[in-house]
Amino acid sequence: MAYRTAINSVESATSSIHHHTNAATAVVYNKLARTTMHFNTVFSVLLSCGLAAAHMQMSWPYPMRSPLDPQNKGSDKDFDMSNPLSPSGSDFPCKGYHKNTPWRATAEYQAGESYNMTVAGAATHSGGSCQLSLSYDEGKTFKVIKSMVGGCPLDFKYDFTVPSDVANGHALFAWSWFNLVGNREMYMNCANVEVSGGSGTKQSFENIYPDMFVANVGNGCSTVEGKHTVFAHPGKQVTYAGGLDASSPPFPNCS
Missing domain, CATH: 2.70.50.70 (Coagulation Factor XIII; Chain A, domain 1)
Structure with a gap:
């Protein structure tokens, strides 16, 4: 679920890039970076619990x-x-x-x-x-x-x-x-x-x-x-x- 949420946020941020000024685009890129960081954090937690690719x-x-x-x-x-x-x-x-x-x-x-x-x-x-x-x-x-x-x-x-x-x-x-x-x-x-x-x-x-x-x-x-x-x-x-x-x-x- 965290993965799907992260992907949805990335898609939303990417879509927004095409409809804003350069200043707004910078904000969107920041949002994209934060979303990616959040996804990486969640995935790391799953890995640490042995659930991402485990027996x-x-x-x-x-x-x-x-x-x-x-x-x-x-x-x-x-x-x-x-x-x-x-x-x-x-x-x-x-x-x-x-x-x-x-x-x-x-x-x-x-x-x-x-x-x-x-x-x-x-x-x-x-x-x-x-x-x-x-x-x-x-x-x-x-x-x-x-x-x-x-x-x-x-x-x-x-x-x-x-x-x-x-x-x-x-x-x-x-x-x-x-x-x-x-x-x-x-x-x-x-x-x-x-x-x-x-x-x-x-x-x-x-x-x-x-x-x-x-x-x-x-x-x-x-x-x-x-x-x-x-x-x-x-x-x-x-x-x-x-x-x-x-x-x-x-x-x-x-x-």
Whole structure:
């Protein structure tokens, strides 16, 4: 929008040049210069946030170290938030931020209620497959509450329901993504959230819900470019796209 506004201002200024005296023309040129400077400033901000020509990142709930979170200042912001995890697995999970970021909930969830999460960025890599997961043990285990098999993140907003049998308290909410086209990578952002109203315990939640799928992080499991990742254990909430459905065989087959 800022780009379109800047362009409209430039066009208006250029048109005015043909209808004014030399003195007025100088004013118009000054306006043009200021407009161009404004556009450059806005574009620089977009670049600094990694949104002008970036991969994808979770934009809501705000993940730890998000450059989009207005409460994060200076060194608290990761301007490479949209980058994938290291192929060595050295920053798995959550880019390691769950270990060194002070806990602050950016969202509060009530069990049984529906919410949405959003992503931002430009390089969707023709989609892929994503999962939404919760961890109650500081990132040691992540359990899937929803899977988007195929076509993710081609939409920028995804609805989900917090299950009624979740545990209550502090949790990590994770968005993970396996891109269809490009390098074999795993993307993962994590947010601190507070969950209430659940009927389960941490142990029962871990027993009922499947593990988050993990690949491309030095764990011996890799996805294949151009072939959709189909989760063997997608959980209770599942959506399909990209020609996939519930009958699509799991891929890759990783133990």
